Amino acid sequence: MSSIDFDVAIIGGGLVGCMTAYALRKRGRSVVVLERGHVGGESSGVSFGSLRLQGQHDAELPLALRAQDIWESIEAELGESVEFVRHGHVHLALNAEHHARLENNARQCRAQGMDITLLDRDMTLRRWPFLSGEVVASSWSSRDAVVNPRLVAPAFARAAQRHGAIIREGVNVLGVEHGGGRFSLHGRTGDGAVEIITCEALINAAGAWSGTLAAQFGETIPLFAAGPAELVTEPVPPFAAPVMHVVDGSILFRQTSRGNVIIAGHPRLSVDAEARRSRVPPDKIVTNLARLVAIVPKMRAHHVIRSWTGIEGYVEDMMPVLGPSATTPGLYHACAFSGHGLQLGPAAAVAIAELITDGATTMPIAPFDIRRFFASGQPRTLHLAEEFQDDVRSPHIGRG
């Protein structure tokens, strides 16, 4: 059997895999992306589409800001639209505890040089008169933006291809061997043909399914799958320019340029990563609509036309696993983005590409080292009950 040789192989053609392929081609490395389904066909295409900066954790914010630099010129660079619009992000507080969170977030963001405006109830309602009196305060961040996530991975895949990357869809990686400083991948195509690909560096960008490959090299990523609950309405006349986001994540919405209102709301759903099946339960749809109407009463006059979710990979500290393997030279992880893959993606891709080509990166990725799971210490404090439904399967989140 013949084998094809590349400098780098990337397992997973989601947005991170495609962005990394693009970044590597710009640095002259030969690259193949192996995607078992379609490019961007899993969680990459199903997210809310927010490039949110405010409220990001301290550890992530420096990388998030570097990512935003890239996002802000991405359409010129790719030569096509991904519906990037910088119209800011509003965190809403519905009670005193939320309000305290806004103030805390604002302090952290301002420390990183971000432009944050805190508004009291009156100022909030004057600026966005469609909001109800449930809102007690808000925080406005001007640099945050949105993109259409459906378009992102395919656009990067095309850009990578134009630069000479090979994007292979419908290829299932059956096994990976490592020896003599090289990896050897056995892939099976849709028509059953088996092919061998060899490479010097291997990138694990397999999203919710990244744990399997890591485990094969003796590394445990405490990964679990969950899905966002997304809804979309029929197009309605323009009213809400920025992303509106109750700070506990219980409801967030934005209006697309077409007029549709996209609605999401945590906690995230349990999904079946094995069967690759995911749906938003009807009671969740109704609950989120009720939450929406509570803060935007005028939405009651409209209709919701579709729901969807996807299979995202999470870890308990809600930060990506990004960087070299702790066991295997040449293996890199770019996974477990915990719902932040869209925003962080371009910077994560550059970080991995730099690590492979230069052996070091200027990107601030130290907090995302896989070894953090082996180290003892105080875990990051999170509101996990807000983030995940009780039935989300996690080996690490203690239940009842």
Add this chain to the structure above:
Amino acid sequence: MECRSRLLQTPALTRIVIVGAGPAGIAAAELLSRASVEVTLIDEALHPGGQYHRAPASGLNLDMGRLLGAGYVEYKTFHKDAAAVCAKVDYRPGMLAWSVHGGAVHVASRSATQALGFDALILATGATDRIMPVPGWTLPGVFTLGGAQALLKDQGCLIGRRVVVCGSSPLLYLAAVQYLRAGGEVAAVIDTTRFLDKLRALPDMLVAPNVLSSGLRHLVELKRRGVKIVHGATIDVFEGEGRVAAVLCTLPNAAPLRIACDAVAYGHGLRPETQLAELAGCALRYDAVQRNHVPDTDLDGRAGQGIYIAGDGGTIGGGQAAAVSGSLAAAAVLRDFGLSTVDIDLAARRRLLQRLRRFQRGLATAFRWPSERAMLLDDAVILCRCENVTFGEVRAALDQQGGTAEVNRIKAASRCGMGRCQGRFCGAGLAEVVAASAQQSDRERDRLRVQAPIKPLPISLAMDVSP
């Protein structure tokens, strides 16, 4: 003790839900009500009948006898039976079944939503018009055949004064006859099916002589009243400024024909409403004769996991087949759940159903879905009317995509199928454009994946829910 065991065996413990009160749903409910099991019958409309036996809106005194002619006896019998059945079961009109999830049907009225748990679910969801776009098809005055008929039967309204009925469907003749009877003028019936193809399908159609003869009666009535009928024409354009004013077509001898009108009713047969079946987890398969995706069932309608499919929502078969399949599905439920049996001749009904389906296969072969049109239509023609997406935009998305083309990806890139109807009307055309680009005319067509809600859901219904 004896009392308790009787309680345990009482059929009321088996929760049976039927969605749809057309011929299939009513036949299923009728049989189950005879077996004295408890049934909940959900229907989106305010009156039983479905599309086939649609009744006028309350308070409207329409002369249905005149409209339906020989079909009136069947209509009257249906509504008499349906009224009796609806009185015996838990009948809930005006309810949209918007999802099936976790062993429950989720139903909504304008102001509330409710989960109805079931042990057995009979989906009798019927069909809608299947459309291949024509230049000008989104002009005001252009209706689908089914839409035009619904307006007539439900509201007593004509879609125009001078109507062209056209497309590829046996319903052309029925719709045209009903328009004449209602006092409308039918400018022409333009049937894109060649007369020869209809003759070729005769052997299959002879298995159901009653249905065939009612179709022929319509043809004769149209001829007698001097309606122009064209066979084997190609529809080129629905022309007009602000409203349709004429249909332009090309006759089989290549001569152009222009027919002035102020309204058009058109369609290319029917497509089953399979969304709830898909959400319920039923496998769908591509039927290469009907060129539709249909739930995979046995002859009685079993689709696995307590799900049963009856009527046109399973396989397009017409009103009579729907009623037969409804009773077969109900009998299958009784049997599968060990409930009381009802004395009907299952074997005879299965034979009848097979005969009626063979007839429909004949119809589907004769009145072909014009898949090749998707390749020929100009880039400027609108494919997705909800999102105003043209054939050209879909083709550009296909070019950009390269590699394997698949309808759900093209939807994501072009917005085709992303609007209010969620691809129920553009999905069939989209599948053809994608197949044409892959030059795989024999390949199974793709289909757009469904998600809840299956139809637009009013956000107001969440008002009573505490957030």
